[in-house]
Amino acid sequence: MMPNKNFEPRDQRIDDALDTSGVRHRATLKQEWPLLLLLLFVWGALWQDFSLANMIFGAVIALVIVNLFPLPPVVLSGRINLWYCVKLFIWFLGQVVAASVHVAWLAMVRGKNTRSAIIAVPLRTGSDLIVMTVGHVLTLIPGSFVIDVDRSSSTLYLHYIDIQSPEDVETARAAIRDIERRLIMAIGSRDEYEAIKSECGPDFAARKG
Structure with a gap:
């Protein structure tokens, strides 16, 4: 298992989490x-x-919606x-089939x-997009369901089925961090991708899948 550490600072995210003024940082249209x-897609799908x-x-x-209920911006990595x-x-x-x-x-x-x-699973990424996508992937795979997210620390809290021992908890955490790894390789920032390569070391080539 790769060590649990964040890849990059999250100063703005921490400021958002600690801000008690009620004023959210507005995102640009970009x-x-x-x-x-x-x-727009959800709207069309709902109305078919x-x-x-x-x-x-x-x-x-x-x-x-985005003007009346502004959320902190989700910053894209610029890499896919x-x-x-x-x-x-x-x-x-x-x-999905196996689960x-x-x-x-x-x-x-x-x-x-x-x-x-x-169980609580601290992720390593500093990207809201990666954290959100990990949560969605977990929820779509039978047997797990995200119930809360601590944005300031990128920690997911989820209900996980078939946990019999502390070893099962660690196995589940490793599986969730593997999802994070796969997502970073697909859409993560260049810095996070390089951090994944560095942490995996010689095993990176074998774990590319």
């Missing part, structure tokens, strides 16, 4: 466009209507590796004797 596109008129109306709604993205997607599909079979086995064989736990 920083908000990924959120606007996501809201991607017509031009509905998309224009959805864009107006999205602009109103399509090969690692494809490998991440294939790996994710495999994990579904595992949860079904637990339900049929162990039943009510199955134990679970709430």
